[in-house]
Amino acid sequence: MPELPEVQALAGYLRERAVGRRVQRVEVSAINAMKTYDPSPAALAGLPVTEAGRHGKFLDVTFDGGREDGPAGGSGLHLVVHLARAGWLHYRNSFSSAAPLRPGKGPIALRVRLDDGSGFDLTEAGTQKKLAAYLVTDPMLVPGVARLGPDALAVDPATFAQRLRGRRGQVKGVLTDQETLAGIGNAYSDEILHAARLSPFALTNRLGDEQIASLYAAMREVLTDAVTRSRGQRAAELKGEKRSGLKVHARTGLPCPVCGDIVREVSFADSSLQYCPICQTGGRPLADRRLSRLVR
Structure with a gap:
């Protein structure tokens, strides 16, 4: 997408x-x-x-x-x-x-x-x-x-923290909720959470100030880098450019470029997410079934 x-x-x-x-x-x-x-x-x-x-x-x-x-x-x-x-x-x-x-x-x-x-x-x-x-x-x-919330590349740190904590839920879902923040989808939310070293199922109301700050910095870094790499690319080349910059999304079974562990996947009815256990969940794989009690 x-x-x-x-x-x-x-x-x-x-x-x-x-x-x-x-x-x-x-x-x-x-x-x-x-x-x-x-x-x-x-x-x-x-x-x-x-x-x-x-x-x-x-x-x-x-x-x-x-x-x-x-x-x-x-x-x-x-x-x-x-x-x-x-x-x-x-x-x-x-x-x-x-x-x-x-x-x-x-x-x-x-x-x-x-x-x-x-x-x-x-x-x-x-x-x-x-x-x-x-x-x-x-x-x-x-x-x-x-209905859009503030743009992900324009929001300031204080508003970002307020928006995240104002909608209690798993951080992956909150990041991709366009009424909370505009512009982030499935792929870049995986990349942002990997860069911030956060589980996709961490609850927003349990995130500390340092974690919120790290998440904001990761969002800025991932999106700014992607915008820079995409600038000037022909429309036909943008999809390939996006794939080339991804570290965990759509890389199930491949080594994490940061720690070398295997990138894992959690599948849902019509989508999936990818993450690195070592970088994001303390080495523990997340249960890959929708209604299970997932590791946070």
């Missing part, structure tokens, strides 16, 4: 290539991916791309509304996208065909064609289609954006 560093890099990639270009047309292939109907995607035709940014893990592409009597009333439109687990953005310097997309065919959910022949596709692999796109006049009209 694209998280804060990858979405920030995708936004930067769009700023370099799409800003200043006008939309030729927008094609929606997966009707269920488009969560809004007014304004219509057709309202983007002729509008220039003016900015690209993010809100947590949401990508936000801004289009100038132009005339006061135009489709956006002069206020501008935002294409806000949550890529979910298997979604991605692919930038095309040119398209192989000028023919419109056929609804329901292939992995492409939405295509934006620009006036220079370039553009981008929003795609989603797999059978669970959860990619969501919203065309709105204000990003705060997107329910997921409106």
